[in-house]
Amino acid sequence: MKKKTLLIIITIFVLFCFVVLLKGLSNSNIYVPNTKIGKQLLSFKAKKLLNNEEVISDELFFENKIYLLNLWASWCVPCRTEHHILMQLSSNPSIRIIGLNYKDDLTNAKKFINQMGNPYSEIIIDKDGTISIDLGAYGIPETFIIDKNKIILKKFVGPINDQSLKEIESLLK
């Protein structure tokens, strides 16, 4: 009798896990790249890297400009390879570059910026990675191009290169 109850309890638990995982499967679409393209950026709250002030995303994306949101971390090797392209872009006045620092040690992040140069007009931190997940990112580096209406125009997965630079510049025209 005791055995039977145990079997029933475990079966119910297993079925519960099944339902949760099944639901999780349909949720997992949010991790698929491209799905957020053409959609409006959700607003979020974050802290700034350099002065630790809290900021709401609407305050960051307020100007009538094209924005580039770049996800990076000091521990990420490909982020280093794309950095000089961001530096190049930062001299272009028609685009504002926002950095989203992903799951990083803040001292290392600051060191990275000091050594490699700062292409970002603002850097916000995503300590636990939740903002990046909300954005639909599934790895870093990743780069989003966002227009003045906060619509995501394009997304680059992995480090941006000269080819992507050309694409971004064509969007600015």
Place this chain on the structure above:
Amino acid sequence: MFFSQLGYYSLIFGLILSFALIPIAYKDLKIINNSINPNIFIIISLQLFTVLLSFISLIVSFINSDFSNETVYNNSHTTKPLFYKISGTWGNHEGSLLLCLLVLILFIFIFLLTSKKEPKKYQIFTLLFQQIIIVGFFLFLLLVSNPFNYLLPIPVEGLGLNPILQDPILAIHPPILYLGYIGSSIIFSSSLAAITQNYVDNKWAKNLKNWVFISWIFLTIGIMLGSIWAYYELGWGGFWFWDPVENISLMPWLCLTALIHSIIVLEKRSLLASWTLILSIASFTLSMCGTFLVRSGILNSVHTFANDPKRGIFILIFLFVLILGSLFIFFVLHKPKKEEQKNFLFSKETSILLNNWFMMYFLSVVLIGTVYPIFLEVIANEKISVGPPFYNKLLIPFLIPFFIFMTIGPNTKWIKDNFKLINLRLILLFIISIFLSYLILSKTGSRGLFTTVLIGSSLYLLFITVKDFFIKNQINLSQKISHFGFSLLILSIIVNGIFSSEVITNIKVGEKYNFKHGSIYFEKINSFKEKNYMSVVGTFKIKDRNNKEIYLKPELRIFNQPIMITSEADIKTSFYSDKFLVMNLVKGNEFYNIRYQTKPFMIWIWLSTILLVTGGLVNFLNKERK
């Protein structure tokens, strides 16, 4: 094109053979004699042949760069070296599943060949349960992951040329890992068969132990190769990242490690039968869980890529059919024999049970850390990600008691041990270890009571395992080697984690950078043209605190198709530590960003894992000889 067709049809033929096999095997159950119907062997051999043929066809398609095959198109390229064209066969979802299927059939074939002395019904039931898994894999391949999908118009060039995946270690890492995962399928099938035949006893344990060792050995090597690849090729300067994909290989490993210990108790003392069964069923279930988590794209990890949702649903249903089926068999058909043997508090049995509890604790931590984010998201719509701090906080404190029990456990006797709690010599050794750890820590300038005790107790474990080699009886040589390997592994990991150091800076040719314990001088830079990339090699002279000079030559590889820069770290390995240097381009061409790391005892991590495996191998081969 011909080979794709050949592969596809021979796969279908293989599935038909499964359907032919099941009724024949079922009929054979009713015939009372000692040997299995020879037709069963013929069909299994045929099935093995068809799947092998299908696998070889896929390899040939890869070698020929036949882009009319979708799998080849997605994962290969004409300029790939031949070796990587071949390894590309199992470096993708469809091909790797085909390889899994091949191994599933190969293992049941070997099982039938080597288990002729076992009861006939037990053999047939094992075959039947294994065939259920095999049919599941066949259907999965043919319905949602067909490796022989046809493309028209035929593309001129393939897509797959990811340079990171072109690495000799990565070419052999997946198949070895699969041998480990799939090896546990035999454990699963034969446990269920043993339950139906009420054959869960010491004879069964003896037969099954070989398979436990086979999967454990392959899984250990597979995990090690994955780590080596992450360390040398990815150049992130680490070997374990607590990434979900790594975790799911660790879970069956922990389960199998527990099983290796508990099955010995079943073999020698006929105890822990039900517990051994649970572990046997769990190790394959966990392997399948891993397949589900990786292949369905449900996990948010840098490794997993979004996939066809149909695949996820298929594996999920299959997984739960296996779980519910085995639960039912376990609860309804398993009749535990009354364990009449006495069990005392101080005995080998107890200490092995204790080992199992620790393994189960480590396993639950890893399992929860891996699946909790999924559950939380579905139930509370909250998103979190679990990283190294979670595992460090929950696992490390439990290592200290684990080490101490591990020094006592293996030396206790079966049934009853007159264990003396106060053994002056051992206590003295423990105090010496703690003192030694204190000395090491204070010499390097880092301190802390917890770290001192942690290193001290792992040193103590190391001393005890070394001491055990000098005890006269050599019956348990394999255990001694494995335990020594394990203690060395843990000590190396801890020391490596605590004493690694890192310097990051920007530097240009001709410049010198001084840091706390030495200096880095950037001597020159050269570039070479290679077959499918440009190679840029920097030469750095590094002086350490003893004024010893070494040269490190990290490399940048600029691939043109697709445009991609990879950095190859240069690593100088020595007995005590690894010196690791990686460079990257910054701000035009003049400056390079470099990362220099010293990682103590890096090579010991690999060596001790090899020792750990050697222990398992010695046990396996010893038994073969007997």
